[in-house]
Amino acid sequence: MASSQVMAAQWEPLTAYTWIDGAAQVHEDYEKSVPQFFVPDVFSFATEGKDLRYGTVGMPVELWGPRRDEESEDDAAAKIGLVAGREAVEGVLNPGAVLDFLRFFTIYATDKKHRKIKIIARFRQFQPTNLIVERMLHGKVKQRLIWHIQGSGKSLLMVFTALKLRAMAALTNPTIRIVVDRIDLDTQITSTFHASDVPGLVSTESRAQLQSLLGQGARRIVITTIHKFGEISGVLDDRDNIIVMVDGAHRSQDGELRPQDAGVAAHRVPVRVDGTPINKRDRNTFMWFGSPEDQGGYLSRYSFQDSIRDGATLPLHFEPRLSEIHIDADAINTAFEELVTDKELSESDKSTLSIKAASIQVLIKAPTRIAKIATDIADHFRAKVEPSGFKATCRAYKEELDKHLGPDASTIVMSKSRGDSPSWARWTSGADELEQVLARFNDPDDPLKIIIVTAKLLTGFDAPILQCQ
Incomplete structure (x- = not known):
């Protein structure tokens, strides 16, 4: 030894x-x-x-x-x-x-308990960073796709990459732009950079601030969301030493915003760091960010199996739960015809009603089905999860769960969108409220046992107390 x-x-x-x-x-x-x-x-x-x-x-x-x-x-x-x-x-x-x-590859960060800790790069950060820097210095291949599974430390990879790129004399003090597609991801990455005491860092608060920074040619590390580029037209800075690192930002592929719309010349194609690249005809991460010279279209890959092998991610074990849907076709057809006759619906109205009634969402949201699933969730939680002192997340069913576990045992965490019902406002918490909810969830003594999640907690969610999803 x-x-x-x-x-x-x-x-x-x-x-x-x-x-x-x-x-x-x-x-x-x-x-x-x-x-x-x-x-x-x-x-x-x-x-x-x-x-x-x-x-x-x-x-x-x-x-x-x-x-x-x-x-x-x-x-x-x-x-x-x-x-x-x-x-x-x-x-x-x-x-x-x-x-x-x-x-x-060594930084000194401040943890959540305000202690100074020493952080050293894992090799899944060390190797890709050196590959990116080498490619930047040689300048031959512009596209770079880093495909690393969620939870593998992509934020720190970007910290180490930004620090080394900024230190390269051949790049003459480059500007680093880090672009994300969600506010919570912006918050996570900004927190990681701030905790690591990275110098020359600025997180944009508005489109006006971003445009000002771009126009001034600021030689700094700028963190922003892809949405702030929406009203910026033309190239505001055509220097060769502008490096854009994109984390996720799938919206940059949907036809609204392209990598070239990031306020820089088209020849400065970004580095993309992604856990879930898309491979579709109209939205293709590999086409926009990968290079044909790289096998598989990516410069570096760290898979879910790699992460489990190295202990960076815990393995997932699935237990199928039967969710039966029984459909009485004859009874439905009879009731449908009675409704059409009673309401004197036209052929057009009849067709529209038929399409809406046949939607899978109508079936899966049936009250009887939700009640059965909530009962199964509550029984499974009491028998398998709660006795071990762990907690759980799920995707719906709070009203029914309250009948089994009580209103204090669960809460809802969901993202906000324009079409939301006003009654959902209390569940679309801000950053401070969300932090309080997660702190309660990670507290073994808090009565909050289950978080019901809708399009939230997609990244940077570390909950050792979580056993069941």
Whole structure:
């Protein structure tokens, strides 16, 4: 077993059987007994020769990350044993990588408890960042698609990428524009950059502010939503060192807003970081952002299976629940004809009513069906989830759930849109109210047990207490 603090004076073999034993000895013994030894530390690592993990000072052992190369084929067998261990050691501990970590991939952030913590990039952030920077410096291929699953740390990937791009002398102090398509994603990314103390950062509050920044040619990191480009026409800045990173922003593909509409010249095509790329005829992430020179159309991919393997995402286990819909066709036809006769409907009205009545939404929203599903949810929650001290989210049925669990056990979190009923206003909470709801949900002692979600909590939602969806 080998364990070490890189950039310290020496490494010392430990008496251990797995990397976990070595990492625990570093974290629980050395860091506490000789903290001054970790002042020059870039990162610590532990390996038994087959698996290598690394982390920063103060990082819990369960958060130490592996070093793996991206496989060129989706179905390529994972490397294991001494071969994988040797490649990990050579990849992490070579002088170039250590200096890269020291200069570009280590940040000091403030956590939710206002403590200063040291963060080091995972290799799923380290490798794509270097690929993006290399491609920017060579300037041959413009499109860049990073396809990483949700929850894999894309916000931090953008932090490290922005910092390294800004530090490249050849790019002459570039402007970095980070474009998202939702306000909650804007808030999440802005919070990540602010918590990481990234210099030269500005988050736009209005279209006027964005247009002013674009017109001035501000050499800063600008975070904004794609919607703020809607009323900006023409190219406001044609410098070559403008780099646009797009997180999601599917609206940029729907015909309303294209990547070229981001207030920059068309030759500055953005980097897209996405967890759910679209591959349709009229909306194609790979066509707009991927490069034909990249196998599969993406520069880097980190899949759901990769995330589970590395412990970044918990596996999902599905238990099918039978939702029966019984349709008495004869009775429906008889009632329909009686309604047509009674109301003296025209053929046009009859056709319109038939289409509306046959809608799947009418069937799935039938009161008897909702009551049965709510009963099943309540019974399953009481039997399988609540006894373990966990909580749950679901997508509908609050009124029926209240009959089983009480009104305080559940709440609704939903996004706001123009066609919403006025009665839904109390469920479309602002950022502060949503933060309070999530804090209550993560509190084991709070009576709130179930969040009913509609088009919300799509990103950056970390709830260890959540067991059932």
